Amino acid sequence: MPVSSDVTLDPKVPPGPIEDKWATHKFDMKLVAPHNKRRFTVIVVGTGLAGAAAAASLGELGYNVEVFTYNDSPRRAHSIAAQGGINAAKNYKNDGDSVYRLFYDTVKGGDFRAREANVYRLAEVSVDIIDQCVAQGVPFAREYGGLLDNRSFGGAQVSRTFYARGQTGQQLLLGAYQALARQVAAGMCRLHTRRELLDIVLKDGRAVGIVCRDLVSGAITRHSGHAVVLATGGYSNAFYLSTNAMYCNVTAAWRAHRHGALFANPCFTQIHPTCIPASDEFQSKLTLMSESLRNDGRIWVPKDPEDTRPPDEIPETDRDYYLERRYPAFGNLVPRDVASRAAKREVDTGHGVGSLGNGVYLDFGDAISRLGADTIGERYGNLFEMYERITDENPYVVPMRIYPAPHYTMGGLWVDYNLMTTVPGLYAAGEANFSDHGANRLGASALMQGLADGYFILPYTIGDYLAGQLGESTVPTDDPVFAEVETDVSDRVARFVGNGGTQSPDHYHRALGKVLWDSCGMERGREGLEKALAEIPAIRDEFRKNVRVPGTAESLNSSLEKAGRIDDFFGLAELMCRDALLREESCGGHFRVEHQTDEGEALRDDENFAHAAAWEWQGEGTEPVRHTEPLDFEHVQLTQRSYK
Amino acid sequence: MDLTLRIWRQADGDAAGAFAVYAIAGINPDMSFLEMLDILNEQILADGGEPVEFESDCREGICGTCGVVVNGIPHGPEKATATCQLHMRKFHDGDTVTVEPWRATAFPVLRDLVVDRSALDRIVEAGGFITAPTGAAPDANEIPVPKEAAEASMDAAACIGCGACVAACPNGAAQLFTAAKLAHLDLLPQGQAERFRRTEAMVDRMEDYFGSCTNHGECEEVCPKEISIDFIAMMNRDYIRAKFKNLRRLGQRKVG
Numbered sequence: 001m002p003v004s005s006d007v008t009l010d011p012k013v014p015p016g017p018i019e020d021k022w023a024t025h026k027f028d029m030k031l032v033a034p035h036n037k038r039r040f041t042v043i044v045v046g047t048g049l050a051g052a053a054a055a056a057s058l059g060e061l062g063y064n065v066e067v068f069t070y071n072d073s074p075r076r077a078h079s080i081a082a083q084g085g086i087n088a089a090k091n092y093k094n095d096g097d098s099v100y101r102l103f104y105d106t107v108k109g110g111d112f113r114a115r116e117a118n119v120y121r122l123a124e125v126s127v128d129i130i131d132q133c134v135a136q137g138v139p140f141a142r143e144y145g146g147l148l149d150n151r152s153f154g155g156a157q158v159s160r161t162f163y164a165r166g167q168t169g170q171q172l173l174l175g176a177y178q179a180l181a182r183q184v185a186a187g188m189c190r191l192h193t194r195r196e197l198l199d200i201v202l203k204d205g206r207a208v209g210i211v212c213r214d215l216v217s218g219a220i221t222r223h224s225g226h227a228v229v230l231a232t233g234g235y236s237n238a239f240y241l242s243t244n245a246m247y248c249n250v251t252a253a254w255r256a257h258r259h260g261a262l263f264a265n266p267c268f269t270q271i272h273p274t275c276i277p278a279s280d281e282f283q284s285k286l287t288l289m290s291e292s293l294r295n296d297g298r299i300w301v302p303k304d305p306e307d308t309r310p311p312d313e314i315p316e317t318d319r320d321y322y323l324e325r326r327y328p329a330f331g332n333l334v335p336r337d338v339a340s341r342a343a344k345r346e347v348d349t350g351h352g353v354g355s356l357g358n359g360v361y362l363d364f365g366d367a368i369s370r371l372g373a374d375t376i377g378e379r380y381g382n383l384f385e386m387y388e389r390i391t392d393e394n395p396y397v398v399p400m401r402i403y404p405a406p407h408y409t410m411g412g413l414w415v416d417y418n419l420m421t422t423v424p425g426l427y428a429a430g431e432a433n434f435s436d437h438g439a440n441r442l443g444a445s446a447l448m449q450g451l452a453d454g455y456f457i458l459p460y461t462i463g464d465y466l467a468g469q470l471g472e473s474t475v476p477t478d479d480p481v482f483a484e485v486e487t488d489v490s491d492r493v494a495r496f497v498g499n500g501g502t503q504s505p506d507h508y509h510r511a512l513g514k515v516l517w518d519s520c521g522m523e524r525g526r527e528g529l530e531k532a533l534a535e536i537p538a539i540r541d542e543f544r545k546n547v548r549v550p551g552t553a554e555s556l557n558s559s560l561e562k563a564g565r566i567d568d569f570f571g572l573a574e575l576m577c578r579d580a581l582l583r584e585e586s587c588g589g590h591f592r593v594e595h596q597t598d599e600g601e602a603l604r605d606d607e608n609f610a611h612a613a614a615w616e617w618q619g620e621g622t623e624p625v626r627h628t629e630p631l632d633f634e635h636v637q638l639t640q641r642s643y644k
Numbered sequence: 645m646d647l648t649l650r651i652w653r654q655a656d657g658d659a660a661g662a663f664a665v666y667a668i669a670g671i672n673p674d675m676s677f678l679e680m681l682d683i684l685n686e687q688i689l690a691d692g693g694e695p696v697e698f699e700s701d702c703r704e705g706i707c708g709t710c711g712v713v714v715n716g717i718p719h720g721p722e723k724a725t726a727t728c729q730l731h732m733r734k735f736h737d738g739d740t741v742t743v744e745p746w747r748a749t750a751f752p753v754l755r756d757l758v759v760d761r762s763a764l765d766r767i768v769e770a771g772g773f774i775t776a777p778t779g780a781a782p783d784a785n786e787i788p789v790p791k792e793a794a795e796a797s798m799d800a801a802a803c804i805g806c807g808a809c810v811a812a813c814p815n816g817a818a819q820l821f822t823a824a825k826l827a828h829l830d831l832l833p834q835g836q837a838e839r840f841r842r843t844e845a846m847v848d849r850m851e852d853y854f855g856s857c858t859n860h861g862e863c864e865e866v867c868p869k870e871i872s873i874d875f876i877a878m879m880n881r882d883y884i885r886a887k888f889k890n891l892r893r894l895g896q897r898k899v900g
Binding site for chain 1: 655656672674675676678679682683685686689690692693694695697699700701702703704705706707708709722725729731733754755758760761762764765768769770771772773774775776777778779780781782783784785787788789790791794795797798801802804805828829832834835
């Protein structure tokens with residue numbers, strides 16, 4: 001594989017035993033003195049858990065923070081939709097949990113494709129996150145004695161998940177948003193809502209600012225800072241139908257990539273096993289239901305594909321509880337990738353249920369007879385209501401129907417131990433980076449990572465970079481580097497608006513999503529990926545020629561917003577397929593049909609692929625260059641995952 | 645099913661708005677209300693027009709981004725349901741459906757069905773937080789919270805900040821929103837230190853933007869999270885107590 005000479009992937013993992021690395025590093029990093037912090041400006045893009053937590057914490061430290069979100073309020077970011085919970089190695093349940101076990105589980109759950117040192121740090125700060133959130137007033141579930149309650153969550157054999165009903169993400173985001181609001185009131189954070197990043201500005205190789213569009217007036221605006229943090233989420237919406245919110249997009253990360261930030265493991269995407277199956281072709285998004293449902297629900301399909309009886313008339317003997325049968329140790333709690341593929345297998349072999357045959361049953365009958373409807377209602381009441389509202393079926397009486405859907409992306413901008421991308425001064429936090437989940441993320445770990453990055457990692461590591469710039473002012477926004485980027489952005493906007501064309505942006509997004517889901521979804525094969533690599537650029541060319549963006553650039557124009565986002569998804573989708581094609585193994589969420597065991601389980605190739613693949617942009621139409629960061633597993637022994 | 649839609653169109657905040665009428669056919673009852681609007685927009689775009697601007701993000705009823713007035717009711721006819729979770733099975737073939745933006749002085753229309761709700765953020769910035777800087781927290785279990793308190797706090801914290809309460813209020817008041825934000829923190833032990841300072845600051849900020857409450861109760865009626873107006877009673881009681889307590893503190897400071 002060709003490697004260009006001027007990129008070096010230095011993960012900057014500190015020396016020493018894994019337990020001491022973060023403490024040592026915190027001591028070794030340069031500090032910015034309190035009175036000097038106000039001389040620095042940090043740009044934070046995105047106000048989900050990672051962005052809001054980082055912005056608030058940096059503001060508290062005394063930095064000037066410019067915060068950007070395309071939503072009308074920071075509190076709308078899609079972190080808000082996370083339901084199940086947040087992991088932390090508190091061992092409040094006395095069931096043998098520890099920082100080391102959370103670390104171990106995360107590396108193993110990620111199918112050995114994450115960087116050990118980052119994961120250990122994540123587990124280490126997890127305990128601080130819970131303390132922080134409780135102090136902020138996050139109303140976590142409690143025991144009667146007033147202490148915190150925990151539950152067990154997909155893929156873990158200990159109870160380490162903290163939760164606030166089925167709205168944990170909402171409550172954690174409100175905590176971070178409130179901390180941010182406090183800094184806005186204090187004048188430390190300046191909030192820019194309805195402002196979308198359209199490009200990143202570099203000078204002498206460093207990130208020095210961003211160019212945005214005001215989504216109400218259409219004005220293009222320039223913003224300068226000493227460092228730029230992208231906390232802009234994941235890219236599941238490349239699939240069109242996903243559980244992501246409608247506005248979620250890859251533009252910030254993709255623009256950074258085009259400016260030299262390497263994009264790591266784009267093919268590592270996660271399909272969530274418990275979503276509501278699509279009801280028709282006009283479906284605009286898929287709705288996820290917390291996989292905590294798998295704690296008490298039992299998953300089954302009729303043994304006979306021809307069985308058309310309603311579920312309550314199918315006797316036990318004619319049901320196949322296929323997860324319990326195939327994985328007796330973990331049963332319905334196997335990791336997400338395993339549960340998702342197993343559901344696909346049932347549907348593909350004709351066992352699917354529902355009028356479109358596109359789901360499997362998740363049945364609470366046993367749990368309700370064992371614990372009573374009240375207890376089940378207390379645990380999952382809001383999820384049951386949500387399900388009934390969407391499907392018009394009552395899950396207390398009729399088993400739910402579920403099917404997997406794209407949900408989370410483990411891939412993202414490559415970052416070193418400091419969360420800095422390969423562009424100096426440009427950081428990526430939360431789902432936007434690639435660092436902690438390897439090839440598969442465990443349930444309740446996304447919230448943990450977003451808050452770890454925002455509250456406890458970036459505020460330290462960014463100081464190390466800023467300290468070296470003391471005395472330097474930000475690049476003025478009338479500098480030619482800003483003008484150049486603004487011209488490029490304005491041209492792009494003008495091209496879309498003046499395009500004429502006949503089809504809506506969504507039309508092309510749906511077409512892209514279908515190709516990507518069929519070729520690079522739950523299962524990937526060489527033939528399909530090669531076909532997709534030919535089809536995607538063709539659809540993109542057609543999109544650019546024939547997309548119709550009505551209205552003007554000088555007003556609120558959601559068609560224009562969509563067109564820009566979809567244009568960037570095309571480039572990313574191509575990279576996802578290329579990455580999937582070159583990773584000749586199966587691991588975690590990346591399942592290559594050519595690489596499986598006789599029993600149909602994922603077959604890793606540690607000899608050749610125990611690395612992160614980080615892609616370097618070479619210009620549109622030119623093949624990107626694949627770099628690798630070798631991954632060493634000193635603490636967690638490489639094993640074939642087994643949940644049997 | 646086939647429908648006639650009367651939709652509020654307004655080019656921007658300064659322009660005069662008016663209803664436009666659209667016919668739409670072949671709607672699947674399992675479709676959501678917003679998916680129906682998506683289809684309408686595809687139709688408008690194909691006909692050479694400009695799509696109706698409306699907001700929605702998560703489409704799971706949790707982010708609070710969406711919200712339109714359907715047949716005079718914020719979020720439409722189904723109780724305890726945000727617009728994105730409203731389904732077409734709640735309507736009938738041949739219905740005429742009127743769709744408007746939130747109507748409130750504090751929520752100026754930006755375009756079509758999109759309004760500016762940032763005044764709600766201003767209320768939170770006035771004091772809707774607990775001062776707990778990152779890193780300063782004690783171990784989580786050192787702050788026991790009675791289960792009942794946590795549950796009651798969570799009932800209030802479930803507010804999604806959509807603004808339907810304001811849109812439903814004849815006075816354009818934001819009492820339910822503000823009371824929910826206050827109760828979330830004020831019902832917890834962690835929130836006590838700043839309770840009265842917070843209450844006075846947030847209520848006063850609210851008054852800068854919004855109308856006054858005259859106990860119509862329309863807010864609770866349309867709230868997609870069914871937040872109780874009991875929280876407003878708690879806020880009002882706390883506000884009076886806050887006025888006395890904060891005054892006394894002021895006096896103490898003068899003496900000190």
